Amino acid sequence: MAWWKGKAGNxxxxxxxxxxxxxxxxxxxxxxxxxTLNARASLALFQHEAGNSDSAVAILTALLVDCRKGLGPNHPQALAVQRILTSWRRTETETPQPNANRLARPPGHDQATLSRGRLSKPSQGPSQPRPGS
Structure with missing residues (x-):
C-alpha cells in the first residue's frame, strides 16, 4: 500500500x-x-521524491554499507544502490531541472531503478511500447 501511495503522488x-x-x-x-533492504531502498526513494534529498542520501549511504557488508560489494543489489546514490549526488550538483527529484533513466543508460519497491537491474535497451498504447 505504501508503494502505491507514493506512485499516486503522495x-x-x-x-x-x-x-x-x-x-x-x-x-x-x-x-x-x-x-528489509528493499524496504529501506523504497524509503530512500520516497524521501527523495518528497524533497528530502539529504535524508534520502543518508538512508541510501547507510544502505550501501549494509548491502556491501551483507551481500558483498559485487552483488547486484549493492551495485544498484551505488548507481542510484551516484545519480542522486550528481543531480544535487547540477542545475535543478523539472522533475529533478525523479530517477531519470534515458533509453539504453546503465542505471538501476526501483520498481514496485525492489531494486531492479537496468533494462536491455529501450522498452517497446505495448500494443494499443
Whole structure:
C-alpha cells in the first residue's frame, strides 16, 4: 500500500509508511533480510521524491554499507544502490531541472531503478511500447 501511495503522488505519506515498515521488518525479519533492504531502498526513494534529498542520501549511504557488508560489494543489489546514490549526488550538483527529484533513466543508460519497491537491474535497451498504447 505504501508503494502505491507514493506512485499516486503522495511521496511524503509513502515515506512515513515505509519508515514504519522498515522498523517492523528489521524487528521481524532482521536488518540484513533482502526484503528489509528493499524496504529501506523504497524509503530512500520516497524521501527523495518528497524533497528530502539529504535524508534520502543518508538512508541510501547507510544502505550501501549494509548491502556491501551483507551481500558483498559485487552483488547486484549493492551495485544498484551505488548507481542510484551516484545519480542522486550528481543531480544535487547540477542545475535543478523539472522533475529533478525523479530517477531519470534515458533509453539504453546503465542505471538501476526501483520498481514496485525492489531494486531492479537496468533494462536491455529501450522498452517497446505495448500494443494499443
Amino acid at each position: 511521496a511524503a505519506d509513502a515515506a512515513a509508511d515505509f519508515d514504519n515498515l522498515v522498523k517492523d521488518m528489521e524487528r521481524v525479519l532482521g536488518p540484513d533480510a533482502l526484503e
